[in-house]
Each structure stands twice: as structure tokens, then as C-alpha cells.
Amino acid sequence: MANIAEARIKREFKEVVKSEEVAKCHIKVELVNDTFTELRGEIAGPPDTPYEGGNFILEIKIPDTYPFNPPKVKFVTKIWHPNISSVTGAICLDILKDQWAAAMTLRTVLLSLQALLAAAEPDDPQDAVVAKQYKENPKIFQDTAKHWTHVYAGGPNRTPELDAKVAQLSGMGFDANKVRVALSSHSWDAERATEYLIS
Amino acid sequence: MSAAASSSQGGAEGGTHPPGEEEQGESSAYYECNICLDTAKDPVVSMCGHLFCWPCLHQWLETRPNRQMCPVCKAGIGKDKVVPIYGRGCTKPQDPREKMPPRPHGQRPEPENAGGIFPGFGFGDGGFHMSFGIGAFPFGMFASTFNFNDGRPGPPPPASPQHAEEQFLSKFFIWVAVLFIFWLLIA
Numbered sequence A: 001m002a003n004i005a006e007a008r009i010k011r012e013f014k015e016v017v018k019s020e021e022v023a024k025c026h027i028k029v030e031l032v033n034d035t036f037t038e039l040r041g042e043i044a045g046p047p048d049t050p051y052e053g054g055n056f057i058l059e060i061k062i063p064d065t066y067p068f069n070p071p072k073v074k075f076v077t078k079i080w081h082p083n084i085s086s087v088t089g090a091i092c093l094d095i096l097k098d099q100w101a102a103a104m105t106l107r108t109v110l111l112s113l114q115a116l117l118a119a120a121e122p123d124d125p126q127d128a129v130v131a132k133q134y135k136e137n138p139k140i141f142q143d144t145a146k147h148w149t150h151v152y153a154g155g156p157n158r159t160p161e162l163d164a165k166v167a168q169l170s171g172m173g174f175d176a177n178k179v180r181v182a183l184s185s186h187s188w189d190a191e192r193a194t195e196y197l198i199s
Numbered sequence B: 001m002s003a004a005a006s007s008s009q010g011g012a013e014g015g016t017h018p019p020g021e022e023e024q025g026e027s028s029a030y031y032e033c034n035i036c037l038d039t040a041k042d043p044v045v046s047m048c049g050h051l052f053c054w055p056c057l058h059q060w061l062e063t064r065p066n067r068q069m070c071p072v073c074k075a076g077i078g079k080d081k082v083v084p085i086y087g088r089g090c091t092k093p094q095d096p097r098e099k100m101p102p103r104p105h106g107q108r109p110e111p112e113n114a115g116g117i118f119p120g121f122g123f124g125d126g127g128f129h130m131s132f133g134i135g136a137f138p139f140g141m142f143a144s145t146f147n148f149n150d151g152r153p154g155p156p157p158p159a160s161p162q163h164a165e166e167q168f169l170s171k172f173f174i175w176v177a178v179l180f181i182f183w184l185l186i187a
């Protein structure tokens, strides 16, 4: 790893660890290995969003050319959001691409991701299915995002109706995660979701 | 998303160094390079006021040659638009210049020169002298009348090397113009 990248990550790591956001449990960074090339981030779902109360784990990979090029970040925790792939966790956020600037830090990246959870950009989507639902059926989107937050990110808000639908289809022998994706992508229409699962 | 990004960045500037919490004292944080976050080496400052090590900024500019912006505030930036900072302690021989290019030099713009802009485009030597004299005269009078405390040098006196150079350049361009017109006529 290039010298400047490692030296900077060490400084940033200290910076995040003693930042006030960490003190308030809003963000967190942990080392994955000794070489500072890979880190594990964590952000809390912002209040007054379907992600509230959830904890979202991020995989952060630091390239050799850091900070001249952005870190590679993706969601490990499954999440239902227009700008994050519900399948791979890949993120569509300009500062992680062409709008990156060398003065940005792990802390600003984590805070920007938190801001992304609070304000989606459906016109620049990563997951087209989610973005379509976000625009055309906000109520279903909210419930679905809340459901995913409860199941995958430990959010406290249950969605009993949706839980029941997942349980029903899972009872037919399908994998619960696949059922959840099928139902979420088909506006929780059990018939269409089943068709999708069979095909 | 850039709005959210920049707002959290704004927070970064305020929150990075909470008052009285920095190990080496608050003051050193002001002289940290915005890229490597260490005390700036070979420091330069951008027009927008952001401080960098020259090697760090140079590498940033090399990384994105077609979109040159300040790494902090995204204002326009460029190699010729940064000013080096020379502290008092840096008169000693500098550490060996690494493979990095040297810092850009400080700019020493020429003083404004009333007579120097169009030093006579009349043909012939006499015309040139005449218009230069007229051009410089009011400026000289203005300078001597009002600028008691201003150390700004006036236009170069006719005998100075700068004047000779201007005269030479002026003559040179006139000859180029003459040759060009001649070429147009015979072409």
C-alpha cells in the first residue's frame, strides 16, 4: 500500500474514532486487517426514515491511490433503497465516483451515505426496480424499506402484514430471502411473486 | 447528492478539530495539508485559500487533468493559480527535491505602465519616441503629484534596459508587420 494512503487512513481512523458522531453512535469504523487496506463501516439509519433504528454495515476498500481516488464502498447489510442495489449492495453516489475530492475523508463518506439514506435520488438510480417503486408507489416503498430494515439491519419497526406474506410463501418451500425480493419487486402481490419464483 | 456531501464537508471543517482537544495544540491544525492531513511540506495556497503540500496538490491535479478543482471547495484551481508560502525558517538549503516538480514560483507582476501598453504604432523611429513621451508624461506627473507614500515605481526611464527592450520589441513587430504587408502585396 502506498505510503500516503496508509498514513492518511491512520489519521482518519483516529479522527472518526474520536468524532462526536461516533460518540452519539451515528457512525463507526473498524479495521479488518493490519494493513489499513480494508475497513468495516457502520452507519445508523437516520431518524424519520424507514431506515430508522437499523444498523447498516459497509465494506470499505482503500485503493493504493487513496486519497486521490475514492474508497470503494458497498453495503454488506441488505437494504431497499433506490440508489443501492438490493442484490449486490453497490452504491450510486457521485462523491464515490467523479465527484470525489482528495480532501474528503472516511468520516465525510459515512455522513454522506447517511444523508443518502435520508434523501434518495430516484432519478439517478442504482436499483431500477426500487427507484420505480419509490416514484410510483411511495407507501409500498416505505413499508418495504422498513421491512428490510427490520429483517436485515435489526430495526425495531415491524411490518406484520409483510412478515406474514413472506412466511406464507416461504412455507411453500422457497428461500425466505428470495421470497422477500420477489414480493418486494412485485408490490407484495403474492400471485405475481410466486410466478416470478417459479420461472 | 453533492449538496448533502458538501454540507457534511462543511461540518467536517468545524468538527475535525474540536476546541482544545488537539494533542499538538489547536494552532498546528491550521497548517495541515488538506490532502495528506499532515503539516504541509513545500506549502502552496490556492486562490480559494486552501493549503496543500505542493507534491500532494500536484498529484491531485495529475489524477484529473481535465477537471481541475480544489479538493476542499471544488473551486477552479491550477498549477499557475497557486501561491507558494515561504516561512521564515525555510531559507536553509531545501531537502533534496524528489521526483516532484518544483513548486511554482511566486509571481511578481510588472507594475502598471501607462506608456508601455501601446508604445506608439506609428511608422519610423521618431514617431515611436514621440508617442511614448506623450504617453508617459501624464503618468509621471500624476505619480509625482499624488503618490507621495506609494513606493510603486513609475514607467521605466528611457535609458533603462526595460525601455530598450520595449523599443526593440516594438521595432521588431513593426518590421514583421511591414514584411507581412509586403508579402500580401506580392502574393
Ligand SMILES: [Zn+2]
Residues within 6 Å of the ligand: B033, B034, B035, B036, B037, B038, B040, B041, B052, B053, B056
Ligand atoms: Zn500534503
Ligand SMILES: [Zn+2]
Residues within 6 Å of the ligand: B046, B048, B049, B050, B070, B071, B072, B073, B074, B075
Ligand atoms: Zn478551495
